[in-house]
Amino acid sequence: MAAHYRFPYLRILALTQSAYKMKGSLCFKNNLVFPKHQICRFCSSSDTETRPWQLMSGVCVERYPVISQTHNSIEEEFKEMCNMVEFESSVLSDHEIQVRKDRDRMKKRKEGELEEEAGDDGEVMTALDLEDIALEKLKQFQAAPRETSADQENDTKSINRKLADKLVLLVKEKIGDKTLWILPQGYRDTGESMREAAERVLNACTIENRMKVKFVGNAPVGVYKYKYPEDIQHKIGAQGAKIFFFKAKLMQGDFMQRPDVGISEYKWVTREELDSHLIKGYSDTIKSFILPVSL
Amino acid sequence: MSRRALSTLYSGGRRVLHSSMSWRKIGQFQSARCYADNFDEEVEELRVQQIADQEIPPPADDTVHEVLNIKAFGYDCTLVEHFAQYTHNLSKNMSLSVFDSYALPAKATLVHAIQGTGLKEKDRIKDYTLTTYQRVIQIQDLPSKRASLLLDLLQLNLPEGVSFTITLHTQEHYKERFIRKEIPDSLL
Numbered sequence: 101m102a103a104h105y106r107f108p109y110l111r112i113l114a115l116t117q118s119a120y121k122m123k124g125s126l127c128f129k130n131n132l133v134f135p136k137h138q139i140c141r142f143c144s145s146s147d148t149e150t151r152p153w154q155l156m157s158g159v160c161v162e163r164y165p166v167i168s169q170t171h172n173s174i175e176e177e178f179k180e181m182c183n184m185v186e187f188e189s190s191v192l193s194d195h196e197i198q199v200r201k202d203r204d205r206m207k208k209r210k211e212g213e214l215e216e217e218a219g220d221d222g223e224v225m226t227a228l229d230l231e232d233i234a235l236e237k238l239k240q241f242q243a244a245p246r247e248t249s250a251d252q253e254n255d256t257k258s259i260n261r262k263l264a265d266k267l268v269l270l271v272k273e274k275i276g277d278k279t280l281w282i283l284p285q286g287y288r289d290t291g292e293s294m295r296e297a298a299e300r301v302l303n304a305c306t307i308e309n310r311m312k313v314k315f316v317g318n319a320p321v322g323v324y325k326y327k328y329p330e331d332i333q334h335k336i337g338a339q340g341a342k343i344f345f346f347k348a349k350l351m352q353g354d355f356m357q358r359p360d361v362g363i364s365e366y367k368w369v370t371r372e373e374l375d376s377h378l379i380k381g382y383s384d385t386i387k388s389f390i391l392p393v394s395l
Numbered sequence: 396m397s398r399r400a401l402s403t404l405y406s407g408g409r410r411v412l413h414s415s416m417s418w419r420k421i422g423q424f425q426s427a428r429c430y431a432d433n434f435d436e437e438v439e440e441l442r443v444q445q446i447a448d449q450e451i452p453p454p455a456d457d458t459v460h461e462v463l464n465i466k467a468f469g470y471d472c473t474l475v476e477h478f479a480q481y482t483h484n485l486s487k488n489m490s491l492s493v494f495d496s497y498a499l500p501a502k503a504t505l506v507h508a509i510q511g512t513g514l515k516e517k518d519r520i521k522d523y524t525l526t527t528y529q530r531v532i533q534i535q536d537l538p539s540k541r542a543s544l545l546l547d548l549l550q551l552n553l554p555e556g557v558s559f560t561i562t563l564h565t566q567e568h569y570k571e572r573f574i575r576k577e578i579p580d581s582l583l
Contacts, residue, residue, distance in 0.1 A: 164550055164551070165551070168554070168555050186473065225516055225517065229517070230521065233517075266551075316542070316543040316546055316547075317539055317542045317543040318539060319539050319540050319542075319543070321543055347543050347547075349550075391544075391547050391548065391551060393551055
């Protein structure tokens with residue numbers, strides 16, 4: 101019965117089967133000796149291997165680009181060529197047909213071929229006149245500058261910086277004994293789903309109704325595992341924390357931090373500037389789910 | 396025939412429940428023929444050609460979305476068409492199944508400024524028409540893990556002058572593509 105099996109679980113199976121074969125009583129304990137290392141495989145007796153991981157939700161709030169990226173020289177040339185091809189192979193529009201008709205009419209009238217029509221007092225608007233008026237109006241139009249004042253001052257708290265790029269919200273929080281730049285994160289309460297935890301974390305950071313955000317999907321986009329040092333492991337009773345990140349799109353408003361929360365500072369940074377703020381492993385994880393605007 | 400069955404027959408299909416129902420009382424109440432409540436609507440419906448409902452396939456399992464409509468629209472037809480082509484190719488490359496891709500008819504909007512009659516012709520604001528072009532790509536069984544990625548890519552690669560919306564596909568979306576065809580009274 102206590103045969104030497106290669107796999108301990110098979111041994112248990114054999115033993116329990118044999119135990120059931122006995123009439124009634126499950127007194128297989130007396131016949132067996134379980135060496136300690138074989139028990140550890142399937143009973144939770146050891147401390148360090150089976151401490152739970154704490155779950156946290158992180159939120160990646162992104163402000164999407166407001167304007168398109170500037171073209172490089174090749175793109176500019178290609179764009180010009182495409183427009184030219186488009187123009188050459190296109191059909192005349194209504195306006196252009198009207199311009200041609202008016203021109204012919206003017207020519208005929210000068211040569212005296214066309215009779216003066218009743219009610220034709222020379223005040224008729226030709227299509228060319230309309231075009232001139234439209235062009236004048238266009239000259240008066242002033243487009244907003246691509247580089248805003250926030251760009252010139254390099255104000256990293258402003259949301260109007262780098263309009264052609266994606267901006268991500270980073271907050272400075274005290275973790276253990278260090279203050280680090282991280283994405284807003286918080287522990288998950290019991291009974292919450294991870295996404296509800298993420299929404300709660302974001303609402304806790306900002307003053308209510310200042311920032312309108314839309315969460316994208318129920319599935320987290322990334323995970324970061326952080327193992328606590330030994331003394332904290334004993335103190336908290338958990339092996340570490342797993343942070344699940346959720347993506348959110350900033351619809352309107354700006355981040356206004358609550359004074360009572362443990363956030364000392366915040367910044368809106370582009371993907372390239374992430375490296376200089378975050379620790380290496382964290383930065384790699386985050387970069388994997390923040391898509392760059394131009395590849 | 397049971398008394399209950401007869402009472403339903405006399406009341407034109409609608410059973411009026413009274414605590415004490417007798418044969419003669421039923422006859423008294425239902426002297427006029429009574430039709431269903433929406434009789435007029437049903438007659439109106441017959442005048443227009445009825446279109447059968449589309450068979451929209453349900454999602455394959457819990458982890459995928461239902462049929463989604465990505466509608467790209469804008470004032471510039473080339474941009475809208477190219478963006479629609481881009482979404483189609485992107486979905487194919489992400490191995491998503493494209494259910495259907497179609498164009499909705501262009502909508503012409505007339506912009507008219509209300510002005511006083513005293514202005515000269517040269518100073519008046521002219522009317523102009525703006526046409527909005529629409530293209531729809533339908534994606535079936537989008538896994539929720541890839542949904543945020545697809546949305547991200549579409550938003551980042553939107554050209555200027557084009558917008559897009561993503562909605563669930565409904566029967567109304569299907570039926571608005573058809574032109575309303577009246578059946579003449581002689582055929583009814």
